[in-house]
Amino acid sequence: MPKVTIDDVAELAGVSIKxxxxxxxREPNVRELTREKVEQAIAELNYRPNQAARSLASxxxxxxxxxxxxxxxxxxxxxxxxxxxxxxxxxxCRKLGYELLIHPCRIRDKHVVADLxxxxxxxxxxxxILAAPLSNMPKLVRAIGSTGSPLVRLAPGGKxxxxxxxxxxxxxxxxxxxxxxxxxxxxxIAFITxxxxxxxxxxxxxxxxxGLEQSDLQFSPQLVAAGDNSIGSGEICAQGLLELTxxxxxxxxxxxxxxxxxxxxxxxxxxxxxxxxSIAGCDDISLAQQVYxxxxxxxxxxxxxxxxxxxxxxxxxxxxEPLKGFEIVPAxxxxxxSTGPAPA
Amino acid sequence: MPKVTIDDVAELAGVSIKxxxxxxxREPNVRELTREKVEQAIAELNYRPNQAARSLASxxxxxxxxxxxxxxxxxxxxxxxxxxxxxxxxxxCRKLGYELLIHPCRIRDKHVVADLxxxxxxxxxxxxILAAPLSNMPKLVRAIGSTGSPLVRLAPGGKxxxxxxxxxxxxxxxxxxxxxxxxxxxxxIAFITxxxxxxxxxxxxxxxxxGLEQSDLQFSPQLVAAGDNSIGSGEICAQGLLELTxxxxxxxxxxxxxxxxxxxxxxxxxxxxxxxxSIAGCDDISLAQQVYxxxxxxxxxxxxxxxxxxxxxxxxxxxxEPLKGFEIVPAxxxxxxSTGPAPA
DNA sequence: GTGAAAGCGCTAACAC
DNA sequence: GTGTTAGCGCTTTCAC
Numbered sequence: 138m139p140k141v142t143i144d145d146v147a148e149l150a151g152v153s154i155k156x157x158x159x160x161x162x163r164e165p166n167v168r169e170l171t172r173e174k175v176e177q178a179i180a181e182l183n184y185r186p187n188q189a190a191r192s193l194a195s196x197x198x199x200x201x202x203x204x205x206x207x208x209x210x211x212x213x214x215x216x217x218x219x220x221x222x223x224x225x226x227x228x229x230c231r232k233l234g235y236e237l238l239i240h241p242c243r244i245r246d247k248h249v250v251a252d253l254x255x256x257x258x259x260x261x262x263x264x265x266i267l268a269a270p271l272s273n274m275p276k277l278v279r280a281i282g283s284t285g286s287p288l289v290r291l292a293p294g295g296k297x298x299x300x301x302x303x304x305x306x307x308x309x310x311x312x313x314x315x316x317x318x319x320x321x322x323x324x325x326i327a328f329i330t331x332x333x334x335x336x337x338x339x340x341x342x343x344x345x346x347x348g349l350e351q352s353d354l355q356f357s358p359q360l361v362a363a364g365d366n367s368i369g370s371g372e373i374c375a376q377g378l379l380e381l382t383x384x385x386x387x388x389x390x391x392x393x394x395x396x397x398x399x400x401x402x403x404x405x406x407x408x409x410x411x412x413x414x415s416i417a418g419c420d421d422i423s424l425a426q427q428v429y430x431x432x433x434x435x436x437x438x439x440x441x442x443x444x445x446x447x448x449x450x451x452x453x454x455x456x457x458e459p460l461k462g463f464e465i466v467p468a469x470x471x472x473x474x475s476t477g478p479a480p481a
Numbered sequence: 482m483p484k485v486t487i488d489d490v491a492e493l494a495g496v497s498i499k500x501x502x503x504x505x506x507r508e509p510n511v512r513e514l515t516r517e518k519v520e521q522a523i524a525e526l527n528y529r530p531n532q533a534a535r536s537l538a539s540x541x542x543x544x545x546x547x548x549x550x551x552x553x554x555x556x557x558x559x560x561x562x563x564x565x566x567x568x569x570x571x572x573x574c575r576k577l578g579y580e581l582l583i584h585p586c587r588i589r590d591k592h593v594v595a596d597l598x599x600x601x602x603x604x605x606x607x608x609x610i611l612a613a614p615l616s617n618m619p620k621l622v623r624a625i626g627s628t629g630s631p632l633v634r635l636a637p638g639g640k641x642x643x644x645x646x647x648x649x650x651x652x653x654x655x656x657x658x659x660x661x662x663x664x665x666x667x668x669x670i671a672f673i674t675x676x677x678x679x680x681x682x683x684x685x686x687x688x689x690x691x692g693l694e695q696s697d698l699q700f701s702p703q704l705v706a707a708g709d710n711s712i713g714s715g716e717i718c719a720q721g722l723l724e725l726t727x728x729x730x731x732x733x734x735x736x737x738x739x740x741x742x743x744x745x746x747x748x749x750x751x752x753x754x755x756x757x758x759s760i761a762g763c764d765d766i767s768l769a770q771q772v773y774x775x776x777x778x779x780x781x782x783x784x785x786x787x788x789x790x791x792x793x794x795x796x797x798x799x800x801x802e803p804l805k806g807f808e809i810v811p812a813x814x815x816x817x818x819s820t821g822p823a824p825a
Numbered sequence: 826g827t828g829a830a831a832g833c834g835c836t837a838a839c840a841c
Numbered sequence: 842g843t844g845t846t847a848g849c850g851c852t853t854t855c856a857c
Contacts (some may be wrong), residue, residue: 142834143835152844153843155845158835158836185599185603188603188835189533189537190833192533192837192849193531195836215767219560223585236747238580239581240566259529260532261533262650272769293838368771369771401773404748424831428712440636484850496827497827498851498852499827502851503857510826511827532848533851534849534850535852536851536855537833537835539851693832
């Protein structure tokens with residue numbers, strides 16, 4: 138397999154290497170006929186541009202870095218969360234001719250910042266996606282910002298003026314889910330909160346409160362239990378809630394793992410789902426469909442969000458645009474089998 | 482942030498760039514004193530070699546490609562499997578100054594082979610890790626082999642003469658698990674097989690049979706149910722097995738998801754685990770610890786296997802060694818709460 | 826042990 | 842529209 142270079146293509150097509158370069162990079166100012174000749178030569182020789190040479194000459198690595206919390210430390214974010222994110226980012230990268238560099242990091246490690254800087258300086262990605270919950274950590278955002286790498290924050294709890302962010306409508310959609318439960322006749326709707334480090338998950342709690350108000354229901358602190366995103370915490374919270382003298386007829390959990398925990402407890406206590414108890418989750422991880430009954434949940438469009446983040450980043454480096462602002466990828470409610478009319 | 486180059490370091494240290502290069506690459510033939518001077522200059526300037534320049538000049542990308550089945554198509558391998566693999570491969574890469582390129586691919590897509598070749602030719606990783614179940618597909622193994630990229634097959638069902646493989650002792654450890662169940666007094670031990678495309682998972686079935694034999698127990702086809710690695714299939718299989726006139730007192734599932742399905746069914750049928758039914762799984766994914774009771778399982782050392790694969794690959798490219806042979810990373814049994822003495 | 830020179834294969838800047 | 846030239850920042854080769 139002798140390596141085919143741009144010179145070989147130029148020679149075969151009878152043009153200069155610069156013209157080949159223009160065709161490869163889809164630059165303007167090439168006659169249609171010339172372009173075709175070059176494209177044919179490329180196909181004939183099966184030419185592939187050498188990325189190393191490209192990036193050395195252009196000062197662009199065509200690499201996007203995806204930074205997230207290492208799951209082997211916390212179980213947040215979960216493996217499903219990570220894989221979904223990767224999938225979206227990869228989709229965008231492939232479409233635009235980039236590669237993705239994944240970089241899990243341990244937020245509790247003292248050397249995170251140094252480690253991150255080393256990654257940015259050595260691998261030199263053209264842009265960085267910082268995933269939740271890291272996207273909320275000023276220390277990290279600042280460290281990356283100071284290197285000058287274009288940065289997109291993924292699913293941060295709120296915006297900041299300095300960096301672009303891609304979020305979903307956590308609060309609004311959680312309000313909608315709450316209204317949906319209310320519309321089924323539920324009056325005692327409980328909520329299980331998520332891990333406090335994850336601000337986007339915190340917004341779901343706010344949405345729950347909004348939804349109650351919009352449905353003319355009273356917010357009651359007893360109906361709120363504090364989970365930490367794990368199945369186990371969902372079980373513990375459910376147990377507490379179901380022992381109340383006025384137990385809820387619907388439980389809305391800030392993620393699917395905890396909702397699955399609630400189902401387990403209902404199973405054990407002989408409470409029928411959804412006939413006696415409705416259960417709703419958040420995230421739409423695969424578990425939500427695998428358990429019985431399948432969980433009504435909110436489809437967090439993580440893959441689309443990561444796709445958008447990577448796309449924005451790549452387009453920004455191409456046009457050398459400053460990267461400010463934000464966008465919102467709307468979530469949708471997936472009604473499945475764990476919710477139903479309130480018991481009479 | 483003005484970019485620091487090798488010339489700056491050479492000037493500050495008062496040596497030639499070649500000497501700096503030697504120090505950076507830990508080559509021999511540098512006096513200790515010279516090395517120290519250079520290292521000090523590097524630290525002072527915070528110099529980082531430019532990877533693009535390095536790989537252009539050396540014809541090494543310092544990239545390892547990890548190829549696996551896209552989870553959005555099949556749910557095998559699961560997200561947890563993928564993340565564990567990535568973790569191990571990343572650990573090795575970081576230690577040795579490499580980066581990891583992940584490349585999920587859709588085995589059912591007609592263009593897989595073309596897509597893979599394009600990946601290899603464009604990104605030019607120095608080596609490839611092909612994960613199970615892809616590592617069993619001759620079509621893919623051949624496609625990668627034909628490009629000349631060094632290849633390590635991860636957890637293939639068997640060896641082949643042409644490529645290095647890293648496996649675990651699936652068969653032996655499954656036999657051990659079966660013997661363990663027998664040692665608890667179980668005489669009716671059922672097995673739930675995994676998805677047939679995953680040969681390593683098939684070896685677990687062979688191990689189950691070995692274990693029965695070694696424990697002087699009769700193999701009985703009725704005690705074998707065919708799952709597909711999903712929680713749902715575990716439930717279906719469990720239902721069938723528990724309806725037998727001579728139901729098993731222990732069920733050994735070829736993965737943890739299916740074992741979790743068995744637990745769900747036992748829960749529903751009011752069968753106490755482990756008092757009336759022992760359940761064992763395979764893989765030790767996080768779910769195994771999160772469900773109640775926590776699942777006794779086999780810890781598949783996926784992370785270590787991927788670490789070994791990447792390490793082997795990197796060392797081979799350095800020494801330009803041909804890459805043949807295999808190695809086995811032993812798995813271990815994790816006894817937790819889902820197994821106990823057979824009912825009297 | 827150390828250094829000088831010659832590329833690696835592309836893109837940028839500018840000429841035509 | 843197209844081509845020429847000069848690097849990008851390293852490693853390789855070979856001389857000393």
